Amino acid sequence: MKKRDISDPTSWWYQAAIHGIGFKTYTENPLGHNNMHEWSEDSIWKKAKGIPQNTIQAEALADEMKDKHFWQQCQHGSWYFLPWHRMYLYFFERIVSKTIQDLGGPDDWTLPYWNYFNAFNPKLTPKLKEKALFIPQEFGFFCNDTHQTQPNPDFPGLWIEERQSYKLNPRTPDHPGDLWDTSSMQSTGFVGEGPDGFGGEITDFSHNGRYFGALENNPHNTVHDEIGGTMGDPNTAALDPIFWLHHANIDRLWQSWIENGNTDTTDKKWLNQVFYFHNEHGEKVSLSPSDVLNTQQLDYTYSENYSGLNQTEPVIHKSYLRGTFVLDTIAASIKPLSLNSTPISTSLDFISSEKTKVVLTHIGTESSPAPTAVYVSLENITGAGNIAPVHIFIKLPNSKERFFVGSLGLFGLTQASSPSTHSAGQGLNVQLNATEIVHQLRAHPQWKLEDIHIEVEPSRALGAANATIGRISIKAEV
Structure with missing residues (x-):
């Protein structure tokens, strides 16, 4: 997929640009590994096959594709955050699956998810809980001795040099941390800002929203920011392969939230909003939230539900959510x-x-x-x-x-x-x-x-x- 031209909807580059693309030239040089070099949005995106090397021309292309509702379409700070990303994952999985089959691979490949919430699972051993916090080893390693990262030689394409961290920082009773399983999963209403709303507040099309719903703030945003590097910028995040496993887990948590007895909004504005994508054949297609309320509508399920093993009473009072x-x-x-x-x-x-x-x-x-x-x-x-x-x-x-x-x-x-x-x-x-x-x-x-x-x-x-x-x-x- 990386060998395909950015104009090809089934290319790695095109798929990442759907989420975001930018050409800011200020330098990012996060504190981290010795081998982490200075980079910018501009330097990262100029690696894409077929992208104009002239920044003005590259920006013009990005604006043109945005106006066609193909690039820079991710929904953030919005009640569309969850359904849009489910659609995004769905078509990406189909594109990757077809690519694998075209190369002679199996016809049953599915997108895995990174279950970092296993760090809070009391049924697991301390060793397995600790393992859940690390990016899967297929994506590369961080060497404590050299303070450098290196790719897994069996899966070099899953490594990206601009990834800052390989381990998440969980919250424990005696330690403030960035990852917390109950901070969002105990929310009982879908629509609202912050802890009030699991899915986010009411908006129109919202590429760069200001108010995050509970699941979007934690774990979505905190995991993006904890990994850092390209994952820390919406305009480059989908270029890091771990992006897709992170979002598969976010999608799983939405499905689990529903299966645990909660309900989505029934507002017709939310249900009927149309978003555009391309399928595995490069054809323009569209979906609405009403088409993706349940993963079974898209012919997939998750191997494990998140049951909220640590939850007691909801942290959000239902009387508040009802607007009393x-x-x-x-x-x-x-x-x-x-x-x-x-x-x-x-x-x-x-x-x-x-x-x-x-x-x-x-x-x-x-x-x-x-x-x-x-x-x-x-x-x-x-x-x-x-x-x-x-x-x-x-x-x-x-x-x-x-x-x-x-x-x-x-x-x-x-x-x-x-x-x-x-x-x-x-x-x-x-x-x-x-x-x-x-x-x-x-x-x-x-x-x-x-x-x-x-x-x-x-x-x-x-x-x-x-x-x-x-x-x-x-x-x-x-």
Whole structure:
């Protein structure tokens, strides 16, 4: 497929460009292996067979194909995120399968998935849990002795030099991590922003959306950003072969969420939206979400369902999802917060209102009823470059203690910060559910809601990347 011209819909290059393509010339040189060279979107895409080597001409081609609804079509920050990527995987699998058969291979090849959630499976041994966190060995190795990566000699085509990390960082009870199985799978509604909505918020066509649904933020975004390199940029992500196994797992999790008793939206706008692709014969085809509600509609199933072995009660209250109340902003930062490679914190100003007084009375004391919902909201996050997942903590006054709220992935940060036909350039917005941690902290002897700080810490050094959080706020309902 890599030998085919980028104009061929069945080529590796064309398929990757469906997700995203760009020709930014600023240099990416993430901290990592000794053999990781400087690269840019421009340098990566100029490797494609048939791509114009003149950047202006290459950009013109990309714009032309975008206008035809073929390239730069991935849906992010949108309720179309899950169905669009299912369609994308479906046609990619058929194209690869036909290519294998044309080369004399078997006729039963199927796209595998990377089950990193096995890291949380209590039925597995510690060794198998640890193994689940590593990119499958067919895709290459990271050598601890030389700090270099190398391809698996049996599968050299699955290695890409610009891959930064080969292991994911899981969350454990005593360790803040980027990967967390229950952060999204406990959501009980499909439509909504952040923890409210498993599938994302209502949008039109959304190539570079601002508001992520629960599954898109974690594990989708955090895995993209943790692996880094080309995987950390929507315009190059699908050039890394591990992209397809990651998204197959995301697709599996959607199917598992449905099989575990949840339901998709029945909104006709969502069901009937049309997206265009090419099949294994290079023919133009189209599908709508109504065509892909269940994998069996596309004649495939997954070998293993995710049953949520660690789940107890849903973290999102159904009364909230039904819209019986709304969250109120009770406090917010007053200055933007620029990230650096060390922890940085900000205080919050509490909004003077009768509603805030009521909320403070309830949340601020251990003897009061437990809060119904408390969210930490990070708004207008702008910047450029690939940034590893960012850890968010609540820090108590006059104390060095900090308590982990969650991780956010800034996948698509550069695109969301750049004004275009797809984006106003206002950056990303992410919400994290802090209900349980606030409930626990109310028993802490130094707990005083009015004096808490929010601390932000990237999980890896930023390198040449940068990001600024426009506002951090606390939203609550009692």
